[in-house]
Amino acid sequence: MLQALADEDLWHALSDIGIQGIHNGPLKLSGGLQGKRYTPTIDGNFDRISFDVDPALGDDAQMVALSRMAAAHNAIVIEDAIPSHTGKGADYRLAELAYEDYPAFITWWRSARTTGRCCQRCPRAAMR
16 A cells, blocks of 8 residues: 555646645554454554554555655655554553553553543543
8 A cells, every 4th residue: 555655656646736745544553462463453553553564554665655755746644643542462461561661541541540630730620
């Protein structure tokens, strides 16, 4: 998919009609881990478990080529980033199990539920 989006003819056509950027959907490896076995995504790559590009969609070199092609046509690629979407991957499990000081959204959520606030500046009622 990424290779097709980096096509020069495509970017000429996009540029000709005034497109200055594209927003891609989630591209990172998603799914979960069951023990040491990878389980595929169940919601269209919103349950990410890695910062690596999903091999089914392309690779890092293709993502760089897409970004460079867009830049060559005075456009940008807006990478999808949903920090609160986590899969049941190693990062989620390490945070869920409070392994060492492993940070993740689940750590913030556990703190918010315990204290009744989303941060020190918010009043307790903010989490009702």
